[in-house]
Each structure stands twice: as structure tokens, then as C-alpha cells.
Amino acid sequence: MKRTGMMVRIGLSAKSRLAVIVWREVLDALRDRRTLITAAILPMLLIPVSINLPMFFISPRRNPPDIGVLQLDAGAGGFAALMKGMEELRVTDLDQGQNLTRLVETNEYDVVVVIPSNFTELIRDERKAVIQIIYDGSNPRSSTGVNLIQGLERAYAQRIVEERMKERKIDPELLHPIEVNTLNVKGISQAQATVGMLIPYFIGLLSVLAGASFASDTTAGEKERKTLEAFLTMPVTRLQILLGKYLGVVILSLIGVFFQLVGMSVGMSVYLTLFSELLGETAQPLHIDFTNFSVIALFSLILSMTGNAILMTVCTFAKSFKEAQQYTSALITGFIIPMMLIMYLPPALMSRMLLLPVLGPLIMIRNAVFNIYTPTQTLLCLLSSIVYLSVLLFVAHKTFSSDKILFKV
Amino acid sequence: MDHIAFEVSERIVFGLLGPNGAGKTTTLRMLSTVLKPTEGKATVLGYDILEKPLRIRESIGVLPEDTGLYDRLTPVETLIFYGKLHGMDRSEIMGRIDELLSMMGLEAKRNDKIGTFSKGMKQKVALMRAILHRPDLLFLDEPTAGLDVMSARDIRDFIARQAAAGKTVVISTHNMWEAQKLCQEVGVINKGKMVSAGTIKDLERLTHEETLEDIFVHLIKGEVAG
Numbered sequence: 001m002k003r004t005g006m007m008v009r010i011g012l013s014a015k016s017r018l019a020v021i022v023w024r025e026v027l028d029a030l031r032d033r034r035t036l037i038t039a040a041i042l043p044m045l046l047i048p049v050s051i052n053l054p055m056f057f058i059s060p061r062r063n064p065p066d067i068g069v070l071q072l073d074a075g076a077g078g079f080a081a082l083m084k085g086m087e088e089l090r091v092t093d094l095d096q097g098q099n100l101t102r103l104v105e106t107n108e109y110d111v112v113v114v115i116p117s118n119f120t121e122l123i124r125d126e127r128k129a130v131i132q133i134i135y136d137g138s139n140p141r142s143s144t145g146v147n148l149i150q151g152l153e154r155a156y157a158q159r160i161v162e163e164r165m166k167e168r169k170i171d172p173e174l175l176h177p178i179e180v181n182t183l184n185v186k187g188i189s190q191a192q193a194t195v196g197m198l199i200p201y202f203i204g205l206l207s208v209l210a211g212a213s214f215a216s217d218t219t220a221g222e223k224e225r226k227t228l229e230a231f232l233t234m235p236v237t238r239l240q241i242l243l244g245k246y247l248g249v250v251i252l253s254l255i256g257v258f259f260q261l262v263g264m265s266v267g268m269s270v271y272l273t274l275f276s277e278l279l280g281e282t283a284q285p286l287h288i289d290f291t292n293f294s295v296i297a298l299f300s301l302i303l304s305m306t307g308n309a310i311l312m313t314v315c316t317f318a319k320s321f322k323e324a325q326q327y328t329s330a331l332i333t334g335f336i337i338p339m340m341l342i343m344y345l346p347p348a349l350m351s352r353m354l355l356l357p358v359l360g361p362l363i364m365i366r367n368a369v370f371n372i373y374t375p376t377q378t379l380l381c382l383l384s385s386i387v388y389l390s391v392l393l394f395v396a397h398k399t400f401s402s403d404k405i406l407f408k409v
Numbered sequence: 410m411d412h413i414a415f416e417v418s419e420r421i422v423f424g425l426l427g428p429n430g431a432g433k434t435t436t437l438r439m440l441s442t443v444l445k446p447t448e449g450k451a452t453v454l455g456y457d458i459l460e461k462p463l464r465i466r467e468s469i470g471v472l473p474e475d476t477g478l479y480d481r482l483t484p485v486e487t488l489i490f491y492g493k494l495h496g497m498d499r500s501e502i503m504g505r506i507d508e509l510l511s512m513m514g515l516e517a518k519r520n521d522k523i524g525t526f527s528k529g530m531k532q533k534v535a536l537m538r539a540i541l542h543r544p545d546l547l548f549l550d551e552p553t554a555g556l557d558v559m560s561a562r563d564i565r566d567f568i569a570r571q572a573a574a575g576k577t578v579v580i581s582t583h584n585m586w587e588a589q590k591l592c593q594e595v596g597v598i599n600k601g602k603m604v605s606a607g608t609i610k611d612l613e614r615l616t617h618e619e620t621l622e623d624i625f626v627h628l629i630k631g632e633v634a635g
Contacts, residue, residue, distance in 0.1 A: 020493040024479070031481035031522075230477030230538065232443045234494040235466040403444050 017236050021244025022251065029214055029252050039210060039256040047263030048270055055275045058140050060088035062274065065145030068109035070094040072117040079115060079131070082152050089148060104134050104142070111135045111145040123160060188370055192286050197343045199296070200365040202264065203257065204339045204358070207304035208311065208332055210256025214249045215311035216324035224320045228406065242312075242400045246393070249308045250301075257304065288369060295368035295378060299361040302385045306358060307335060309392035316399045319408065342366055354381045357388040412449065415596045415606045417579060422572045424592035425581040426625055432601040433581035434474055434550055440579070441471045441548045454546060467495065470539030472549040476531045480524030484515060484534045487523065488541055495542040502541070509537040513563075529560025536567060547571060549580040553587060565591060585622035595621070597628045604628045 029035050056062050067089050069080050084091045092109075094100070100112045114132035116122075122129040133149060136142040162172040188196065222228040231241060288296070311328055318324035338359045345353070350367075354360045360381045367373035399405055413436060417423045425433045438444040440453055442462035451458045453465045478487060485506055492502035510516045513533040518526065523534060532552070539547055552568065553561040568591055571578055582588050588595055589609065596606035605612060605628050609621060616627040 017494055017496075020490060024482075024490045027486070028479055028481050225477075225480075226473070226475035227477045227479055229438070229443055229473040229475070230471065230491075230535070233441050233466055233469070233471040233473070234491060235463045235496070236494055237463070407438075407444065 014240060018240055018244050018247070021236070021241060022248045025218060025245055025248025026251055029217070029248070035213070035252075038213070039252070040259040043256075043260040043263040044266070045263070047260060048267035051264070051267035052270050052274065055271060058144060059275045060141075060144050060148060063141070064088050064090040065110040065141045065148070066108075067091045067145055067149070068094040068100075068103055068112045070096065070098075070100065070112065070114045072096070073115055073119040073121075076115050076119040076123075079119075079152070079156050082156055083113070083149065086148065086152065089145065100134055104136050107136070107139065110139060110142040111149065113149060126164065186370060186372065193370075195286055196369040197366060199369050200342050200362045201339045202261075203296075203300045203365060204303050204307075204342075204362055205332075205336065206257045206260045207253055207300065208307040208335045210260065211249055211253030211304065211308040211311055212325070212328035212332060214252045214256075215308055215315045216318070216321050216328055218245045218249055219312055219315040220318035220324035221321040223318075223406070238401050239397055242397055243393075246308065246312055246396070249312060250305055253304050253308055254301070257300070286369065289371075292368040292371055295373070296365050299364045299368070299381070299385075302382070302389070303358065303361045303365070306361070306385065306389055306392065309389060309396055313392065313396040313399050316396070317405060338362060351377070355384040357385070361385055413598070413601065413603045415603050417577065418594060419577050420572070420575050421593040422568060422578045422580065422591045424588040424595040425579060425598060426583065426585070426588055426595055426621075427581075427598035428583065428629060431598045433598055435601075436598065437471075437548050437550050437579065437581055441469060442466055443471075467542075468544050468546060470542070470544040470547045472532075472535050472539045472547070472552055474550045474554075476535035478523045478531055478534055478538075481522060483520050483522060484510065484537070485519050487534060488537060491538050492541050497542060505541055506537075509541065513537060513567075527560075529556050529563070532556060532560065532564060536564065540571070545576060547576055547578045549578060551581055551583075553582070553584065561587075585620070585625055589621040597625060599629055604631075 064087070067083060069083065069091055071077075071080050071093060080091070080093075083089055094103075094112065100114065103109045104112055112134040114134070116130060116132070119129045119131075131153065133146055135146045161175065165172045165174070222231070232238070311331060314327045314331060315324040318327055335358070339362060341359065342350075342362045345363075350363045354363055354377055364373060364378065364381050367377070413432070425436060427433050435444065439446050439458065440451060442453075442458050442465050445459060454468050456464045458465060482490070488506045488509070489499070489502055492505070493499075497505070506519075510519055513536070515530065515533060515537075518530065523531060526534070536549075536552070539549070549568065553564050556564065565587060568578055568580065572591075572593075580588075580591070592609070594606070594608050595612065597604045597612075605615065607615075609624070612621075612624045612628075613619065616624050618624045618627050
């Protein structure tokens, strides 16, 4: 074909063209009502509900278990009164002759407590009195009720023992020959540790969950809608197109993560306000200072970038959005393994795994939550993550540059 | 494609004719630098398609087989996006958008989402995208396929106007009537090979047939027999 002339344009730089591609990716995705609903509105509404609604049914303070008490010993009012005085239990006296097992089976009562006719006599004679508890293990309210009653029983038994010892002029302290003093070296409570271990799990999981649909849409979705070909006739390289799409996916997934974290924060605040009794120990908030917050944000970004680079590479092989979603489901299952692992790995092993992809940033997030990391660890993990990310983007570029993969020719 | 060789003169409409699966779309994709040939050489506007793909893309306009438009964007947003990728500045793009929307009769639809458009309207937006940056050469793959009579006529008028304005237009089609009406030169392609190429008069002399449809059938049957 002969040359008919040349057009010279002094226009946008490569960086600006990249920004134009990112702008279109984000605008197109945000225009999709389904995306807005699934990425922003639903997480903000559903996460708080999903955290708190089950708790409402489990919390004895909000929804006390129904306890039926069959008191065969009229004189044994002490233990029954203790139960009735507890606001976490809704206690009703039962009459004799009822099928007690059936009452629990049919969920008329969550727990039935039978105080035997010789209860007072056995206690008075310093013999063992047996209280019968009938419950349904498949009913969480029933299990909660049993736990509360057993707690009461232990306190009641302790009181009886102390009274007997006093009668014999024996110091009740004799019952406690050993006292344990604990020193928590990092000052992190069990509840804080649980929350701290859940943070990297959720950040990691949310980044790939949020990125999966965007990565599928911008690669396989564009192929399916046949919008990619026109794009490829523009004076931009495939690397620029890939990077523009990739950065768009990262931005969109971070927006998704943000809304999901907002939903989680709202949900947790409601949880701590309404159901603090379920935490067992005093709920102390985790204090994360600005430096640690920055480290968490940095490695969350790396985690999102790594996950989305893998997602985009794999989704490029798919011919349709549906096929890409099948790939992403498998990948997400794979991602869950390191995220679960982080909750149970011994700390000594974690320090040796800092240089591994995905796992390293997850460990750094966990360590930043607990403020137990060194600058060297941060630097090493950061450098290794950059190396992995470069390799992943190189593979993604090779994949995106292949006509065989893009056009199946 | 199998060692295809042809040359297109400047400022004409060149028709790439062939049955389904002959390789018309693949040829256009290679010339517009979307696909890389595994071997061989081609130059577009003097540039090698493997060595200078970006220079070629700056100077060509492409209408792919499918319009390839983003349904959730408006025509204005679409053209701003592609205009910026072509390195045009915003004021230049906006001026050109007004001009093109008026030319295609789509002023009233400038802020409507493309997803709500008819096939003919989408084809017009895709053509606007192809000529937005005033390219010298247009590659149009089946530009009137599946369009109603009025839309197809608008597109044919558009192609004729481009040729009259001195642009070179390469179209692929299997509508022989359309090719005869629009093209000064044609190339008949079958099973990835160029069977014959030249002006319609040249092909009439070669095949002793009178209409382009008869020429086409003659050449394809000859190829099959050969």
C-alpha cells in the first residue's frame, strides 16, 4: 500500500494516554448499576446485617434462652432463684407430669432443668446432689443457656463449699493452693489477637473478591462484547492498554474494598455496642498508630495489585465473562489458603515466610496490626513483592500480546 | 492467510471480496496492525506493519466487523476517549464531535448511552470514531452488513464522500452490488489467497463477464476448479 501522507500530532504523553485508559475503565465500570450495587451498596448494607443478625439470636441479653425449671424440692429455692435473677435467662416454673424431653425437642423450651426432690437434703448431708439438664445441641440458644446455667452451678457450688469450710473454721483460701500470675509480653489480648488475625484475612480476601468481576469484565468481557479490536487499532501499545486496564481494576477493587471495610466497621461497631457480652473478656479496641496504618495500607495495596495481576492474566485466556468467572472462582479458592494459613501459622515460621508472594504481605499486615515488625523486614518484603509483581505483570503482558490468546487465531 | 499479495492505489475505494471465511477480516486486521503476520511483509502508507505499527495506527481509521463500542458511554464520551488516545486536545475533539454528529444526524443523541442505539446508529458512531482524527486511509470491514436500507444507504454515501475527499478506503464486503457501486478496484480473495485483483474493467476483460457478481462467481469457481 502506498504512502499517502503522514500525520504528526504533538499530543498526550504515554502517561496521559495511560490515564485516559484508566479513566474509561473506571467510568465504564461505575456506570454499570450492577457494579455499583454489588461493589458499594450491598456490602454497606449486608455486611452489618450479616454480622449482627445471627448475634441477635445468639445473644442471651437480646434474646434470652427459655429455661423451664421443674423444681421437685420445694425447699431448694436458692439455685432456682439464682437462675431467675439472671437477666440473660428467661425462667419459667414447670409442672410435674409433662414430657420434659418433648418440651425441648419441640423447642417450647431451650433448656429444661430438673432439681431433684432430695436436693436440699443431699446438700445438707454434704452428699452430691445431681441437677438434670435437658438441652438440644443443634439449637445455639440451648447451648448458650446450658453454658450460663453451668456457670451458675459452679458459682453456687463454690458458695456452698465456702460456707461449709467456714462452718469448720477452715480458711476457704485452702482451696486455692496455687495462684497463677500471667505476663502478656506483647500486651495483646486474645480478642485483640483474633481481630488482628482477621484483618489480613479480610483485606486479602476482599481485594481479590472485589477485583475478580472487574478483571473478568475488562479482559474476557471486552473480548465477548468485541470492544477490544477497536481499542487495538488505536496508537497505543498493548502494554499501555494492559497497564491502563490493570490500574483501572486495581482502583475499582480498592473502591470495593473501601466500601466493604466501611460495611465491616459499621457492623463491628454495632456488634461491640449491642453484643459486647459475647466477647467473653473485656473488649479493648486495637490501637493502630499512623505508621502501622501506613504499613497496613501499603501491603494491602501490594496484595491487591498482586491478586489483580494474577486474575487479569488468567482471565485473558477466557473467551467469555462466564468462563472468566469460573477461572476466578478457582483462583479465589486458591487465595483463601494463604489467608487461612496466616491465622494459624506459628510466629517463628511466619518470619521465614516474609519473602513469599501473597503470604509475605499478609504476614506484614498482621505484624503491623500487632506492631511487631522491623524496618528490615518491611524493606525485604516490599522488595520481594515488587519483584513478584514485575514478574506477574511481565507474564500478563506476554499473555495480552499473544494474538493466539486474544483472538484464538 | 497464504502468501497474499496486492497493492492499493491512493484515493480510491478498494473492495476486498470473498466468500465467508475467505480471510477478508484477517487481512484487514493484519493491515490495521491488530494481528501480526507469522511471516511475510506488508506496508501501509509506507510503514512496515511489524516495525511501525503505531505510526500506521495514527494515520488509519478502522471500522471492525463489530462496532466495538462501549454501551455504557455516550457518543461524546466515546469520541473524547478515542480522540485522546489519538493525541488530540480536548477543544479539537469537541469541535470535531459537533461536526461529525451533525454530519451523521446524531446531534440529538449526543448524550444518550450507546447501549440504547439501533444497529445503524451504532455503525454511524463507529464510523465517527474511525474518521475522528482525519486519517488518510480507512479500513471498513463489512460496513453495511445487517443494516436496514436507509442506514446502509447513509453509510454508502459516507464512503463515497470520503473517497471524493481524497481518502483511500479499503472495504470488505460480499455485497457485489455495493462493491460495483463504490469500488474503483477490487481484490477477490478465497481460502486465504488473492485470486485476482485490479480495476473492475480489468477483471471484466480477464473473465469475459459483465457484472461484478458474475466476475466473482467465475473467479471463485475457477479457483475451486484449479
